[in-house]
Amino acid sequence: MQLSAAPYEERLTTPRSWWLISFLVGVSFALILLPFGTLPMLGGLVGGTAAAAVVASAYGSQRIRIVGDSLIAGEAKIPVSALGPSEVLDPEEARAWRTYKADTRAFLLLRAYIPTALRVEVTDPEDPTPYLYLSTREPEKLAAAIEAARAAQA
Structure with missing residues (x-):
């Protein structure tokens, strides 16, 4: 790996x-x-x-990591090849995606005390999860790390 x-x-x-x-x-x-x-x-x-x-x-022990070609967020582990575009969410947009914009099928690693988040689409047709909502203090860095892991895989 x-x-x-x-x-x-x-x-x-x-x-x-x-x-x-x-x-x-x-x-x-x-x-x-x-x-x-x-x-x-x-x-x-x-x-x-x-x-x-x-x-x-x-x-507060939940972790978000990029390990090899996988994104590990809490209990979820998904290959970066199954992920689509990501969207950095500011506090207002993050609140919207936690509430009225939320999809019940989505994977949420939600920590309300962290105001920003990253929303990453899941492109795997076998996975019913439409997107991952990841509370993160550094959404830009996480999005860049996912892109770098996807580029390294190609």
């Missing part, structure tokens, strides 16, 4: 404010357990914070 000319990898990490929210979830658990004593309260603080942090980390 040949490496692509312009490798790309992005992790869709959660915003920093989510870590504060994780701590506040822990405080909530501590307040709930306060009537049972100091030790349960501390356990609630630590356990609640840890559980919320694990959820935030897992939600």
